Amino acid sequence: MIERIQDLVQFYAQKFHVPIALHTESWQLDGWDRNGVVVAMPQGAIPSLSLGDSVFALDSDFGKSLSGDLIVIEEQPVARVGKQWLIFLVWPKNTPALAIVRKLIDQHLPRLCRAYRHEMRDQLVNGIAACVHDRKRELQSSIREDSYELERLALQQMQLSRKLETDHQILQMFEKAPEWIKARSTRTFVDLMKLVPAVYAGFRIEDNAVVGVTHPIDIEHDGCTYHFDAYEVTVDLRQGKVAISGGTNANGYIHPHVTDESTNICWGNCGHLVSRLAGELDLFGLFQLVHQFLTTYNEADPYQRIEKWDPNWEEESDEDEPYCSWCDEYGHDVSECESCWWCENCQQYDDHSEEDCPNRPKEELEETHAVAEEQAA
Numbered sequence: 466m467i468e469r470i471q472d473l474v475q476f477y478a479q480k481f482h483v484p485i486a487l488h489t490e491s492w493q494l495d496g497w498d499r500n501g502v503v504v505a506m507p508q509g510a511i512p513s514l515s516l517g518d519s520v521f522a523l524d525s526d527f528g529k530s531l532s533g534d535l536i537v538i539e540e541q542p543v544a545r546v547g548k549q550w551l552i553f554l555v556w557p558k559n560t561p562a563l564a565i566v567r568k569l570i571d572q573h574l575p576r577l578c579r580a581y582r583h584e585m586r587d588q589l590v591n592g593i594a595a596c597v598h599d600r601k602r603e604l605q606s607s608i609r610e611d612s613y614e615l616e617r618l619a620l621q622q623m624q625l626s627r628k629l630e631t632d633h634q635i636l637q638m639f640e641k642a643p644e645w646i647k648a649r650s651t652r653t654f655v656d657l658m659k660l661v662p663a664v665y666a667g668f669r670i671e672d673n674a675v676v677g678v679t680h681p682i683d684i685e686h687d688g689c690t691y692h693f694d695a696y697e698v699t700v701d702l703r704q705g706k707v708a709i710s711g712g713t714n715a716n717g718y719i720h721p722h723v724t725d726e727s728t729n730i731c732w733g734n735c736g737h738l739v740s741r742l743a744g745e746l747d748l749f750g751l752f753q754l755v756h757q758f759l760t761t762y763n764e765a766d767p768y769q770r771i772e773k774w775d776p777n778w779e780e781e782s783d784e785d786e787p788y789c790s791w792c793d794e795y796g797h798d799v800s801e802c803e804s805c806w807w808c809e810n811c812q813q814y815d816d817h818s819e820e821d822c823p824n825r826p827k828e829e830l831e832e833t834h835a836v837a838e839e840q841a842a
Contacts, residue, residue, distance in 0.1 A: 466557055466563050467487075467489070467508070469563065469567075470487065470504075470506070470563075470566065470567070470570070471487055473567055473570055473571075474487045474504055474570070474574070477570075477574050477575065477578060480575075480578075481575070481578035481579065481582060482582075483501055483502055483578045483581055483582060484500060484501030484502070485501055485502045485503070485504060485574070485578070486501060486502075486503045486504070487503075487504050487505070488503055488504070488505040489505065489506060489507070489508035489509075490508070490509070491507075491527060491528060491530075493505070494528045494530060494531060494552075495530055499549065501549070501581065502549050502550065502551075502574070502577045502578060502581055503549065503550045503551075504550070504551045504553075504570065504574065505527070505528050505531075505550065505551070505552050505553065506527075506552075506553035506555070506556055506566070507522070507524035507527035507528075507553070507554065507555070507556050508556055509524070510522035510523055510524035510527065510555065510556045511524075512524075513558070514541065514555060516538055516539050516541060516543075516562075516565070517539075517561070518559075518561040519557070519559065519561040519562035519564075519565055520557075520558040520559045520561075520562055521543070521555035521556060521557060521558060521562050522555065522556040522558060523554060523555050523556075524554060524555075524556075525542070525554055527552065527553075527554055528545070528550075528552040528554075531545070531547055531550050531552055532545065532547060533545035533546050533547030533548075533550065533552065534546050534547075536569060536573075538565070542554060543555050543565075543569075544569060546573050546577070548577075548580070549577060549580075549581055550577070551569070551570065551573050551574060551577065553566065553569075598816075598817075601816060602816065605804075605816070624737070627737050627740075627741075628740070631737075631740065631741045631744055631745075632744070634741075634745070635744045635745050638745065653746070653747070653748050653749060656748075656749035657675075657748050657749050657752065659749075660677075660749070660752060660753065660756075662680075664679075664752075664753065664756050665677045665678060665679055665680075665752065665756070666678045666679065666680050666695065671699075673701060673702045673703045674699050674700060674701050674702060675699070675700045675702065675748060676697055676698070676699045676700075677697070677698045677699075677700075677752050677755075678695055678696075678697050678698075678711075679695050679696045679697075679698070679711075679756060679759065680695060681693065681694055681695050682695070682696065682712075682759055682760055683760075684760060684761070684762050684771065686762050686764070686771050689775065691771055691774045691775065692713070692774075693712050693713045693719075693720065693759075693774070694711060694712055694713045695711055695712075696709055696710065696711040696712050696719075696720075696759055697709070697710045697711045698752060698755050698756075698759075699727070700743060700748060700751060700752075702746060705740070705743040705744040705746070706728065706743060707728075707730070707739060707743055707751070707755060708727035708728050709723050709727055709730060709755070709759070710727045713774060715769070715773045715774050716769060716773060718768055718769040718773070720759060721762050721763075721767040721768060721769055721770065721771045722758070722762075722763070722767055722768055723768070724768060731766065731767070731768055732758070733763055733766060735754065735758065738754065739751065739754060739755070742754060787801075789801075789802045791804060791805040792804060804816065
């Protein structure tokens with residue numbers, strides 16, 4: 466008879482695609498790993514039990530480690546059904562008894578298989594949802610970092626390309642005859658002197674460098690005038706580099722775009738032009754460009770705000786600026802943040818919208834379709 470029960474169990478295992486084990490010994494239940502569904506009955510039961518024409522062997526203590534709801538026939542407990550198990554307390558001895566056992570299996574085993582499948586499905590769905598949430602944060606961070614790196618490499622490539630082009634042009638110029646170089650140098654001196662005294666107070670030659678001294682400089686910004694002492698602009702003829710010193714020091718800065726380290730200069734978008742003019746030894750154009758740089762202020766990208774040179778100016782507190790708790794940054798409110806949205810289900814700002822919320826309530830129609838699909842599988 467065990468073969469016919471085994472066939473029935475295998476039928477439901479294939480129908481629902483659920484692992485179903487058939488056990489006949491108590492020790493098998495004690496070592497069960499709770500994977501799938503189990504059907505158990507006491508093959509070694511001895512006491513006899515008759516229910517009408519049906520004859521069973523009875524073991525009331527069989528599988529007692531697995532509790533459940535009793536199944537009673539004619540006031541006699543014959544089985545227990547739990548979350549993942551159907552434990553029989555009887556063993557069929559004749560055909561009518563076997564028919565009762567098969568009927569109970571038909572009644573309860575499909576429900577156990579569906580419940581097990583639903584639980585496994587929910588575990589997988591919730592697990593994937595949690596992993597997706599974590600992966601989204603990781604991918605957002607990775608994309609952000611890779612985008613920055615790509616921009617950095619693109620800028621580096623553009624700068625290197627410009628440098629190569631400039632170096633080729635300068636080399637071609639330097640390969641010309643000495644007479645041409647001398648004539649050009651003389652022309653450079655004549656042009657440079659045209660900047661005195663209107664633009665520069667004067668120039669001097671120091672070893673392999675030309676030093677230009679400006680007049681005191683005033684910068685107008687936002688209705689205020691800021692005064693700076695005279696600057697010294699040094700052009701290294703051999704290295705083709707520019708250094709700026711002097712000015713008025715405030716907190717280690719002599720200009721909003723220059724630190725007190727003379728070569729630490731934020732040229733902004735004119736940096737490539739400074740490099741090219743210095744490399745070509747176009748001193749007339751270079752000193753004009755540097756003077757224009759020193760008399761202007763770019764409030765979008767300074768080393769230090771120009772207001773720092775006003776002794777009466779008080780810096781605004783960060784508390785007065787909008788603060789985003791999601792980004793942990795000042796400058797915008799969380800309601801204006803582009804990285805998070807308000808979720809009605811979670812009642813908080815998160816990186817998903819209400820439509821994509823993993824905690825949104827399940828709709829009855831979707832659940833009905835899910836059950837129908839499970840039954841048709």
